[in-house]
Amino acid sequence: MKTPALLFLTLLAAPACSPKATDSSQTPAEDAPSSSQAGKDSASETAKVLEPFTQSVPGTTAELEMVPIAAGKFTAESGEVTDLPAFWISKTEITWDLYDVWYLELDLPPEKRSPDKDARSRPSKPYGAPDRGFGHEGYPALGMPAYAARKFARWLSALTGRNYRLPTEAEWTYVCQQGLDPDISLEDQAWFFDNAMDSTHPVAKKAVNRLGLYDMLGNVAEWCTTADGEDLACGGCYDSDGKDVHPLARMRRTPEWSLRDPQNPKSKWWLSDGPYVGIRLICEP
Template sequence: MAFCRHPNSPKRNDESLQIQLTTRTCGRLRHRLLAQSFPAQPLRAKHSGGTAPNQLEPAKPEALAPFVETIPGTAVKFEMIPLPAGTVTLTHLEANNGNTAIVIKPIWIGKTEVTWDEYDAYALRPGKDASSKIGELDAIAQPSKPYGAPDRGFGHKGYAALSMTFYAAQEYCRWLSAKTGKKYRLPTEAEWEYACRAGATGKLSQEKLEQQAWYWDNAEGKTHPVAAKQANAWGLHDMLGNAAEWVIGHDGKALVAGGSFKSKTDLLDYSLRAKQAPFWNMTDPQMPKSKWWLSDATFVGFRVVCEP
């Protein structure tokens, strides 16, 4: 390209202009080369049986870590244990619809059953019996007084809370969620069985049952302090025996799982469930029966899960 120069203009101006144009041209060329080398769309690794060299690997989600929850306004603490993602086969559903393989997402579950220490913080909290305001949340119901001693004289501090209805267990979870700002709830039966199995298949051996569970042969007709027996492979105590535990069934209805101190060995099984029976509340003189307490279900408790 030729450049026109005024006769009186110094030559160095032409040279300066040429340098500027050359610099701009080089800049544009450099930009094009970079664009070709690094396209705007991100590279995606192609799926294959394994990860080939130089393929990009997707970022792995961070694993959940155990944590200790302190109920605000109290000195009461409890531990939550993470469950890894996986699948569990619910064999008792096989005869119904064959939908037995359930995917479990990462979640936390209580290391032990909910104790009286924890439940009392809810049931005996000061204020009106009917409700309590927690921040801007709706009023949450408070249990009525039970008919008789709900712990049945088995023990209180450090013992599994007993004899509450499915509704009462759910209301406790609502209250705990409001107090802590986390999402606590009852486990589904699939989550519960997955946690109980802790990677195991088949029934526990008699030796393992003796090490991990309070049941008919060793409990002496009562519950015992939580975590007095060995934990399972994932660090969870009393998944079988001690207190049976409320879970949310596959159909959304209430079930209990795990057996209790009243169960014989053939009823201490990962997959066995029970529904509430009329005799669980037979001696309650109220009509209608209490929606909070089961006067004759001295073997029913629960544990909580917490969503990430």
């Protein structure tokens, strides 16, 4: 096992962004919704049905399949319950096919591509092969810190007019738990230390889960954000022991993930020694 130690967290029930609490004692009675209206609103949210869609990227052949997740309730280990509205989540981990469009500026005409992207909102090229020689087309993009993952999501949002972002820890865990099929072995649904041969693998080569998603466990751990704003990589990776590949598996970034980075200060775009992490995106309705 060559990854940093996997850390297990008690899941936070609060969403990553929540509205400020209001004092109901200061709200006029006539402005408060009736219990029947509140019930209707709740039922409407629960009944909201989203359709799957495929996100294209203008000017390229890159696509991203999005799977709808119905509204539901997430119960943390503490017993606290969080209401989750409906959303979409990407069917697979983000592959190099799409990540390259962003970091290599393939969505721009050649004359508009910047030779010095350090001063811009996209990564400069890493010193080594970004895919570590694992494979490129159809393989999960990897080795980016959460900062770069968020920048990628904002770029895709601006380009498409949709609201893409990293999942909250609650959203990711809810989806992973809901998708588990007890009849499918870990070997059949995930790439991990015992079967990955020290490498990532093309996405969607293992069994699909009950929600129609691939590789929620293993291959690359996926960046998520806690209710307190902490970045965590969830689900285990290709180098994780089998016991550390499950919905509650967590990894935190450590200094060792950038140990061989020759830049000073260290690159904000790449993890020179952290090939374990990748991206799966949420899209809000």
